[in-house]
Amino acid sequence: MPTSRVTRYLHLPALAACASLIVQPVLAAEMTELGKGEGQVDIVAWPGYIERGETDKAYDWVSSFEKDTGCKVNVKTAGTSDEMVALMNEGGFDLVTASGDASLRLIAGKRVAPINTKLIPSWSSVDERLQNAPWHTVDGVHYGVPYQWGSNVLMYNTEAFKGAAPKSWSVVFEEQTLPDGKSNKGRVQAFDGPIYIADAALYLMAHKPELGIKDPYELNEEQYKAALDLLRGQRKIVQRYWHDAMIQVDDFTNEGVVASSSWPFQVNLLISQKQPVASTIPEEGATGWADTTMMHVDAPHPNCAYKWMQHSLDPKVQGDLASWFGSVPSVPAACKGNELLGAEGCKTNGMDDFEKIHFWRTPVAKCPTQEAGCVPYYRWVSDYIAVLGGR
Amino acid sequence: MSFGATSPGAMNPAGFDLPAPREGIGRRLSDALTRHGRLLTLLLLTPPLLWLGLIYLGSLFVFLAQSIFSIDPFSGMIVREPTTATLIELFRPANFDIVRRTVLVAAAVTALCAVLAFPIAYYAARYAGPKVKAGFYLAVMMPLWSSYLVKVYGWKLLLAKEGAIGWFAGRLGLGGALDAWLALPVVGGPSLSVSYTGMVLTFTYLWLPFMILPIQAALERVPPHLIEAAGDLGASPGLVFRTVILPLAMPGVVAGAIFTFSLTLGDYIVPQIIGTSALVLGQAVYTLQGTAGNIPLAAAFSLVPILVMALFLTIARRTGAFDAL
Numbered sequence: 001m002p003t004s005r006v007t008r009y010l011h012l013p014a015l016a017a018c019a020s021l022i023v024q025p026v027l028a029a030e031m032t033e034l035g036k037g038e039g040q041v042d043i044v045a046w047p048g049y050i051e052r053g054e055t056d057k058a059y060d061w062v063s064s065f066e067k068d069t070g071c072k073v074n075v076k077t078a079g080t081s082d083e084m085v086a087l088m089n090e091g092g093f094d095l096v097t098a099s100g101d102a103s104l105r106l107i108a109g110k111r112v113a114p115i116n117t118k119l120i121p122s123w124s125s126v127d128e129r130l131q132n133a134p135w136h137t138v139d140g141v142h143y144g145v146p147y148q149w150g151s152n153v154l155m156y157n158t159e160a161f162k163g164a165a166p167k168s169w170s171v172v173f174e175e176q177t178l179p180d181g182k183s184n185k186g187r188v189q190a191f192d193g194p195i196y197i198a199d200a201a202l203y204l205m206a207h208k209p210e211l212g213i214k215d216p217y218e219l220n221e222e223q224y225k226a227a228l229d230l231l232r233g234q235r236k237i238v239q240r241y242w243h244d245a246m247i248q249v250d251d252f253t254n255e256g257v258v259a260s261s262s263w264p265f266q267v268n269l270l271i272s273q274k275q276p277v278a279s280t281i282p283e284e285g286a287t288g289w290a291d292t293t294m295m296h297v298d299a300p301h302p303n304c305a306y307k308w309m310q311h312s313l314d315p316k317v318q319g320d321l322a323s324w325f326g327s328v329p330s331v332p333a334a335c336k337g338n339e340l341l342g343a344e345g346c347k348t349n350g351m352d353d354f355e356k357i358h359f360w361r362t363p364v365a366k367c368p369t370q371e372a373g374c375v376p377y378y379r380w381v382s383d384y385i386a387v388l389g390g391r
Numbered sequence: 392m393s394f395g396a397t398s399p400g401a402m403n404p405a406g407f408d409l410p411a412p413r414e415g416i417g418r419r420l421s422d423a424l425t426r427h428g429r430l431l432t433l434l435l436l437t438p439p440l441l442w443l444g445l446i447y448l449g450s451l452f453v454f455l456a457q458s459i460f461s462i463d464p465f466s467g468m469i470v471r472e473p474t475t476a477t478l479i480e481l482f483r484p485a486n487f488d489i490v491r492r493t494v495l496v497a498a499a500v501t502a503l504c505a506v507l508a509f510p511i512a513y514y515a516a517r518y519a520g521p522k523v524k525a526g527f528y529l530a531v532m533m534p535l536w537s538s539y540l541v542k543v544y545g546w547k548l549l550l551a552k553e554g555a556i557g558w559f560a561g562r563l564g565l566g567g568a569l570d571a572w573l574a575l576p577v578v579g580g581p582s583l584s585v586s587y588t589g590m591v592l593t594f595t596y597l598w599l600p601f602m603i604l605p606i607q608a609a610l611e612r613v614p615p616h617l618i619e620a621a622g623d624l625g626a627s628p629g630l631v632f633r634t635v636i637l638p639l640a641m642p643g644v645v646a647g648a649i650f651t652f653s654l655t656l657g658d659y660i661v662p663q664i665i666g667t668s669a670l671v672l673g674q675a676v677y678t679l680q681g682t683a684g685n686i687p688l689a690a691a692f693s694l695v696p697i698l699v700m701a702l703f704l705t706i707a708r709r710t711g712a713f714d715a716l
Contacts, residue, residue, distance in 0.1 A: 186580075186581030186582075187581070192668060194678075238668070239580075239581045239582070239585055240585045240667075240668050241668035243663070244663065244664070247547070247664060250547065250548070250551070251551075254548065254551035254552065254553045254554055255551050255552045255553070255581075255582055255584065255585070256552050256553065256582075377684075378462060378684060378685045381678055381679060381685065382485070382486075382679070382685070382688070383485075385485060385486075385489070385670050385675060385678065386484075386485030386488075388668050388669050388670055389485055389488045389489065389492070389669040389670060390488075390669060391484060391485045391488065
């Protein structure tokens with residue numbers, strides 16, 4: 001889940017992340033039956049993911065849970081995936097809402113326990129496309145319950161594009177004249193995380209089929225180089241590489257930016273401010289994120305944790321959260337009859353685009369689609385730094 | 392403390408007795424501490440030294456020491472064998488760019504701060520009366536009371552393409568000049584808020600008080616009779632300034648420069664909000680130690696500001712800047 005607030009800069013997860021390298025293998029057994037609740041459950045979550053009506057009374061999916069189960073919910077928010085991994089490595093928490101670039105690390109580090117889906121009655125209501133998703137299922141074992149997912153979108157200024165949605169990501173990748181007659185140079189943005197290299201790879205997948213890219217997160221040297229070349233060209237037309245949602249909102253309002261890769265969150269916010277923006281998923285598809293509620297191997301309150309996982313799949317919870325966040329529920333039933341989300345809410349947030357979305361994953365050296373191995377994430381980082389610096 | 396070395400009950404050869412030890416553990420302890428001054432010093436200094444030495448410097452060195460390790464190019468795991476490869480990587484063009492960029496921005500900010508701060512400090516030190524001076528202190532310190540982030544976001548709005556600075560420039564008929572400046576290579580960009588110009592301006596605003604105060608302190612210490620004497624001997628005001636005031640105030644400028652330079656060198660929040668998106672040192676460390684897990688290179692980058700500052704301080708010390716801190 002790509003939320004990014006100012007607070008995330010104020011954390012220093014460096015040393016905590018160092019500590020994460022020392023993990024002890026723990027053999028975790030699946031729970032076979034549920035006992036009585038332990039009175040509380042401690043959750044590491046993205047800001048805004050677990051609301052108890054404190055920001056807006058209408059958005060509350062905690063109070064009823066506490067009343068029904070007697071499990072008091074304590075939330076520790078984390079601003080980045082690294083922070084989440086670090087907190088889980090420290091221990092003392094029951095659950096975490098991990099994104100795809102954290103979930104596999106948690107599984108590999110044996111920080112999260114296998115989930116017995118039989119103990120979660122609502123499991124069968126989970127979107128079938130998510131039930132065995134590779135970011136939480138390893139060798140047929142489930143390590144969590146899908147929470148929400150969403151798509152990165154192409155946000156554009158409807159005035160600059162004369163009301164017609166751009167069909168391709170080329171408006172942000174290649175210099176061209178926009179429908180308003182002016183060049184896109186200095187009027188587009190790109191995401192500043194190295195994971196954005198996958199967006200370039202996705203674009204090349206459609207436009208340079210001879211490269212043979214099968215998965216934007218699994219790139220061999222040649223494909224990787226082509227993606228970097230594309231990004232170097234993009235550097236010349238990009239006004240700013242954004243990573244703070246609120247800054248992007250400001251840039252679309254005050255800086256004359258007209259197109260960028262973005263999240264539904266910014267789109268909804270700008271529309272609520274009566275700005276002339278809309279979003280689309282171009283023909284090449286898009287990258288996206290999918291979050292999973294995972295349980296710590298040494299969870300101090302496993303019964304309450306299971307109760308929360310069950311509760312998190314409640315259609316009302318899922319629908320309210322999707323409306324709050326601009327995300328898509330992992331339970332399709334949530335799309336119907338939710339007041340806050342509205343009849344079209346799921347569609348607006350990208351429910352029908354699942355097939356077009358390539359979910360964020362951490363690129364690793366050993367990958368299934370490339371025999372010779374893939375370019376690992378740490379190189380994405382150093383090379384993207386070079387691209388940002390104009391090299 | 393030769394008395395303290397003898398046992399309390401022993402007779403003193405000089406002919407007078409030390410007071411008998413008093414009753415109670417607290418009193419005896421108090422006596423012992425009074426007699427053994429070093430013990431007291433040791434007791435007082437141990438906790439802060441432990442804190443500084445073990446927790447602060449210790450963790451810093453553990454982190455910096457990582458820079459002699461390297462990252463396995465295939466698996467991305469840290470290889471714990473001493474090597475200079477990571478440190479050499481700093482000189483790769485893309486990485487060296489970051490170092491150069493950060494140092495140049497810090498130097499520009501420092502220079503601009505010095506130029507702006509000097510006249511302000513000069514007025515406050517030499518012309519302002521007591522009341523004006525109180526107001527001056529208030530005015531200089533006031534920006535430091537508000538949140539750093541609020542100020543940075545405020546500047547982002549001021550510098551925006553459709554922001555206040557652009558609007559004023561347009562109203563004053565300077566829109567063309569602003570555009571011409573933005574069309575320049577390096578310092579220019581699509582708008583002020585995404586250019587080096589904007590970044591330097593924001594840093595200058597943020598750190599200016601740290602420059603004004605030491606300069607003012609240094610200027611107040613310039614003896615007025617030297618200035619009068621120079622004038623009496625026929626020196627023109629410009630000559631007095633260059634040969635008397637400036638050299639004597641220089642330690643203050645250097646002291647201020649230490650603040651502005653090191654603060655800019657270490658900052659990684661302003662460049663995320665204002666600037667060209669090209670990384671500076673702090674951001675590089677932040678990014679590399681994160682998901683990338685490239686702790687060795689992050690540690691190597693962390694060494695850079697320390698070395699740059701060490702160099703800077705060595706030069707500063709020669710100019711006697713520390714006398715004016």
